[in-house]
Amino acid sequence: MPNFIDRRLNPKDRSLGNRQRFLKRVHDELKRSIRDQVKSDKIADVDAAHGVPVPKRGADEPGFRHSIGSGERDHVLPGNETFSPGDRLKKPEAGGGGGGGRSAGRGEGDDDFVFVLSRDEVLDLFFEDLELPDMVKLNLKETVTYKPHRVGFTTAGTPSNINVGRTMRNSFGRRIALRRPRSTEFEDVVAAIAELEDEEQLSQPQRRRLLQLREELEALERRRKRIAYVDPVDVRFNRFERQPVPNACAVMFCLMDVSASMGEREKDLAKRFFVLLHLFLKRRYERIDIVFIRHTDEAREVDEDTFFFSKQSGGTVVSTALEEMQRVIVDRYPPHIWNIYAAQASDGDNASGDSERCAELLRDELMKRCQYYAYVEIIDERESEIFGSTDNGTSLWRAYRTVDGAVPNFQMARIARPADIYPVFHKLFARHKVVQLRR
Amino acid sequence: MVRQATSTLLFEGSEWNFAMLSRAYEAIEEIAVGEMGLDVYPNQIEIISSEQMLDAYSSIGMPLMYQHWSFGKRFVFENHLYRKGNRGLAYELVINSDPCITYLMEENTMPMQALVIAHASFGHNHFFKNNYLFRQWTDAGAILGYMDFAKKYVAKCEERHGLRAVEEILDSAHALMDQGVFHYRRPPRLSPAKVTERARERLEYEEQTYSDLWRTLPTTDGSTGIEEAEREVLERKKALNLPEENLLYFLEKHSLILEPWQREILRIVRIIAQYFYPQGQTKVMNEGCATFVHYTIINRLFDQGRMSEGAMLELLASHANVVFQPGFSDPRYSGINPYALGFAMMQDIERICTKPTAEDKDWFPDFAGNGDWMGTLIEAWENHRDESFILQYLSPALIRKFRLFNLTDRATDRFCEVASIHDERGYSAVRAALARIYDPGANRPDIEVADVNLLGDRQLRLRHMVKNGQLLEEVNRDATLAHVRRLWGYGVSLEGVDASTGAVLYACPSGEAAA
Numbered sequence: 006m007p008n009f010i011d012r013r014l015n016p017k018d019r020s021l022g023n024r025q026r027f028l029k030r031v032h033d034e035l036k037r038s039i040r041d042q043v044k045s046d047k048i049a050d051v052d053a054a055h056g057v058p059v060p061k062r063g064a065d066e067p068g069f070r071h072s073i074g075s076g077e078r079d080h081v082l083p084g085n086e087t088f089s090p091g092d093r094l095k096k097p098e099a100g101g102g103g104g105g106g107r108s109a110g111r112g113e114g115d116d117d118f119v120f121v122l123s124r125d126e127v128l129d130l131f132f133e134d135l136e137l138p139d140m141v142k143l144n145l146k147e148t149v150t151y152k153p154h155r156v157g158f159t160t161a162g163t164p165s166n167i168n169v170g171r172t173m174r175n176s177f178g179r180r181i182a183l184r185r186p187r188s189t190e191f192e193d194v195v196a197a198i199a200e201l202e203d204e205e206q207l208s209q210p211q212r213r214r215l216l217q218l219r220e221e222l223e224a225l226e227r228r229r230k231r232i233a234y235v236d237p238v239d240v241r242f243n244r245f246e247r248q249p250v251p252n253a254c255a256v257m258f259c260l261m262d263v264s265a266s267m268g269e270r271e272k273d274l275a276k277r278f279f280v281l282l283h284l285f286l287k288r289r290y291e292r293i294d295i296v297f298i299r300h301t302d303e304a305r306e307v308d309e310d311t312f313f314f315s316k317q318s319g320g321t322v323v324s325t326a327l328e329e330m331q332r333v334i335v336d337r338y339p340p341h342i343w344n345i346y347a348a349q350a351s352d353g354d355n356a357s358g359d360s361e362r363c364a365e366l367l368r369d370e371l372m373k374r375c376q377y378y379a380y381v382e383i384i385d386e387r388e389s390e391i392f393g394s395t396d397n398g399t400s401l402w403r404a405y406r407t408v409d410g411a412v413p414n415f416q417m418a419r420i421a422r423p424a425d426i427y428p429v430f431h432k433l434f435a436r437h438k439v440v441q442l443r444r
Numbered sequence: 445m446v447r448q449a450t451s452t453l454l455f456e457g458s459e460w461n462f463a464m465l466s467r468a469y470e471a472i473e474e475i476a477v478g479e480m481g482l483d484v485y486p487n488q489i490e491i492i493s494s495e496q497m498l499d500a501y502s503s504i505g506m507p508l509m510y511q512h513w514s515f516g517k518r519f520v521f522e523n524h525l526y527r528k529g530n531r532g533l534a535y536e537l538v539i540n541s542d543p544c545i546t547y548l549m550e551e552n553t554m555p556m557q558a559l560v561i562a563h564a565s566f567g568h569n570h571f572f573k574n575n576y577l578f579r580q581w582t583d584a585g586a587i588l589g590y591m592d593f594a595k596k597y598v599a600k601c602e603e604r605h606g607l608r609a610v611e612e613i614l615d616s617a618h619a620l621m622d623q624g625v626f627h628y629r630r631p632p633r634l635s636p637a638k639v640t641e642r643a644r645e646r647l648e649y650e651e652q653t654y655s656d657l658w659r660t661l662p663t664t665d666g667s668t669g670i671e672e673a674e675r676e677v678l679e680r681k682k683a684l685n686l687p688e689e690n691l692l693y694f695l696e697k698h699s700l701i702l703e704p705w706q707r708e709i710l711r712i713v714r715i716i717a718q719y720f721y722p723q724g725q726t727k728v729m730n731e732g733c734a735t736f737v738h739y740t741i742i743n744r745l746f747d748q749g750r751m752s753e754g755a756m757l758e759l760l761a762s763h764a765n766v767v768f769q770p771g772f773s774d775p776r777y778s779g780i781n782p783y784a785l786g787f788a789m790m791q792d793i794e795r796i797c798t799k800p801t802a803e804d805k806d807w808f809p810d811f812a813g814n815g816d817w818m819g820t821l822i823e824a825w826e827n828h829r830d831e832s833f834i835l836q837y838l839s840p841a842l843i844r845k846f847r848l849f850n851l852t853d854r855a856t857d858r859f860c861e862v863a864s865i866h867d868e869r870g871y872s873a874v875r876a877a878l879a880r881i882y883d884p885g886a887n888r889p890d891i892e893v894a895d896v897n898l899l900g901d902r903q904l905r906l907r908h909m910v911k912n913g914q915l916l917e918e919v920n921r922d923a924t925l926a927h928v929r930r931l932w933g934y935g936v937s938l939e940g941v942d943a944s945t946g947a948v949l950y951a952c953p954s955g956e957a958a959a
Contacts, residue, residue: 007466007469007486007487007488007489007565008486008487008488008489008543009462009465009466009489009490009491010488010489010490010491011462011490011491012490012491012492012496012547013491013492013493013496013550015492015496018495018499019496019499019503020498020499020502020503020515020516020519022511022516023502023503023511023512023513023515023516023519024516024519024520025516026511026512026513026516026607026611027513027514027516027517027519027520028516029513030513030517065923066514066618066619067619067919067920067923067924067927068618068619068620068621068622068920068924069622069623069889069891069908069916069920069921069924070889070916070917070920071887071889071914071915071916071917072914072915072916072917072918073855074855075855075913075914075915076854076855076910076911076912076913076914076915077852077853077854077855077912077913077914078852078853078912078914079850079851079852079853079863079877079880079881080850080851080853080860080881081780081848081849081850081851081874081877081878081881082771082772082780082848082849082851083769083770083771083772083780083846083847083848084770084771084772084773084774084777084846084847085771085772085847085848085849085865085866086771086773086847088849088862088865089862089865090862090863090864090865090867090869090870091861091862092861092862093859093860093861093862094851094859094860094861094862095858095859096853096857096858096859096860
């Protein structure tokens with residue numbers, strides 16, 4: 006009789022450790038290929054499981070092996086139809102005999118193979134060397150919320166926190182120690198009495214026995230009353246302590262110019278940037294709100310679809326958006342509870358004289374409330390050649406330069422092509438800045 | 445009549461449960477042990493899911509294995525092929541251990557489970573227990589315990605010395621895995637007491653045979669120095685037991701830079717390589733034996749009326765797939781199928797024993813027509829490996845059936861030449877050529893430690909005996925040499941020497957000593 010063992014319920018992922026080691030090994034290759042994919046694909050796809058091709062060279066296993074291109078060897082093949090001894094067969098160009106068979110052993114294909122990374126693995130690789138600005142950590146100290154944590158037991162508390170298990174254990178121990186009569190003992194005596202009482206004629210010893218039993222019952226009853234089943238000394242409550250937790254809420258403001266000068270291309274670039282930022286923040290915070298504010302010459306808070314897809318025409322007054330943002334912050338997102346991030350996308354056009362007002366608003370009001378503010382200017386490819394990285398540019402760009410100099414947690418960059426988005430994003434959040442605590 | 449037939453069936457339909465498995469197992473055991481006379485280790489049958497099968501694949505089939513990225517790579521690769529539907533999974537996996545562990549997939553139908561039990565738990569199991577290579581080289585009773593130790597040991601090293609350090613050692617050891625096997629002898633296992641005993645005996649012998657006369661022999665002046673040097677080299681080689689074919693063993697014992705834990709890891713890799721050494725040499729026989737056993741058993745079960753026609757048809761279809769051998773020009777061709785060749789040879793032996801032709805009597809006088817096919821097979825399974833088995837038992841009838849032909853391929857020529865085919869003149873040549881292909885000694889690069897002067901420059905001199913002009917792939921060779929340097933710590937050089945002429949064909953000088 007064999008020994009049958011059902012292993013189906015054993016843990017499945019026995020290879021997980023090996024897989025992680027392999028991932029680590031081909032880490033750089035993976036990262037490169039994810040970036041390439043993201044550059045060409047839609048950015049939104051980052052947020053999903055991914056098939057990533059891994060070149061085999063990332064994980065070679067060398068060994069002493071015979072090379073096919075040297076020496077003399079024999080092949081034995083099945084299925085001869087027409088050959089006779091002495092026939093000569095031309096070799097295929099790539100060397101090797103006519104299907105001489107791959108050498109045995111580790112016969113793996115020579116091609117790259119694709120393997121699927123989970124969403125978390127993709128994002129880990131993707132955001133690996135990015136970091137929220139350090140200032141966040143400083144700021145966390147002031148924005149504290151409390152969350153009750155269980156810490157042991159207490160003898161006082163509200164009834165809703167009674168720990169029944171603990172309480173009953175204490176009561177049980179006390180009942181044993183003080184020899185509280187058990188209900189079975191009690192019932193035995195009652196039953197014996199009932200039996201005697203049922204008798205028609207009681208003999209003398211039986212009568213004595215009845216009396217004795219009644220006394221015993223009384224004693225038990227007294228003892229049971231004296232020693233309570235559950236005594237106040239038994240009761241235990243779960244103890245909670247309020248522990249400060251770092252603020253885990255963030256709100257992200259997306260500000261975009263939707264005036265006529267922003268075409269489909271510009272909006273698409275802006276959208277990709279916003280999506281990336283959203284993904285990035287989502288990894289750091291439990292809960293994240295997004296507020297979409299679009300503006301022409303007046304600003305309004307809208308939902309996502311309207312923000313990205315509906316059209317509107319009109320002039321451009323950027324400061325209206327900043328004012329709207331300020332209003333929303335005051336209304337709903339008090340800065341001592343919320344981490345506030347903002348990203349603004351625009352083509353840089355603005356009504357004359359308004360840019361200075363924007364810069365002033367940022368410097369004096371918004372930047373004191375915001376964790377971080379990124380301004381992304383979407384420009385033509387031709388323009389990017391002209392401006393390069395100079396300070397010259399649109400009126401908004403020039404005005405914001407003054408903010409950039411004065412406030413540390415303000416960043417700005419230009420985007421001309423989809424391929425720029427990731428590098429710019431990378432630059433904005435690169436892990437090295439040491440910024441000062443805001444006052 | 446029909447009613448009676450159904451009542452003797454072991455199972456009906458395709459669903460299985462443990463009661464059915466156990467009933468089928470007993471019926472199969474009755475035939476395998478009772479009628480065929482197989483001799484097997486006790487069986488342990490484990491049911492696993494497809495994910496677990498993939499897991500088992502990636503750790504070269506062992507139920508316990510230390511962790512290394514290369515297993516992860518294999519897993520990812522297999523998983524990818526499986527998910528894309530390019531490749532199915534094996535129905536079973538069997539481990540050469542005592543008790544013999546067989547993994548069955550839960551997806552198999554009941555008839556398949558019966559087939560697989562016959563194939564693995566009796567066919568392979570008998571082969572593992574009786575074949576001389578397995579008996580000589582592997583220790584079925586101890587392997588699971590050893591793997592458990594290996595896994596824990598490597599994990600402990602990772603904890604203590606860091607993942608990276610352990611990974612480096614394992615990488616290097618894996619690169620030399622094929623050179624980490626004793627091919628001709630078991631490693632010497634002398635206890636220190638025995639070694640001192642031997643040294644004492646030798647000293648005694650020298651004292652007894654000492655003659656003062658030898659000292660007075662005149663020496664020719666010029667050659668003294670050379671002779672002295674030669675003698676020194678010989679002494680040195682003798683002390684280190686050189687030349688040594690097992691590079692991993694040599695490095696483990698004599699490398700000057702390795703820590704004890706690193707030596708232990710080399711030893712683990714070496715022991716695993718040694719454990720798998722017989723399996724590479726008996727692929728055709730092992731699979732042939734198992735396939736023949738399952739084929740015989742299911743036919744017997746059917747004859748006994750214990751299996752329905754439907755189940756039999758399913759099994760025959762599956763069996764036919766397993767032993768399918770396409771011709772060389774077929775797009776499905778990927779080398780000779782060991783199941784097909786092995787099974788055909790076993791069946792052929794049965795035919796020769798029972799219904800020999802005149803030709804068979806000519807070729808196999810010692811067993812043609814002896815009637816005892818099972819005895820002949822059992823003896824063959826016990827005493828051969830693929831190479832010798834083919835050389836001895838491949839019959840002309842089978843060469844004709846497979847239409848085998850032999851092709852000579854010289855790298856310098858632009859053509860291959862048909863050397864011999866399945867005709868009267870060609871049988872022996874084809875058979876010998878096929879046998880050579882299964883000879884690991886002829887196909888594995890023959891690399892040995894030639895010399896090293898531990899007191900001098902400590903350069904490790906490796907020698908590659910080049911057979912038939914087959915050189916090494918250069919990229920791989922240099923990468924592997926880098927691994928040897930890492931383990932040796934000083935210079936390592938490799939020299940290719942033609943095995944027949946002794947001429948030096950190439951040389952890789954010792955590069956910089958590895959850091």
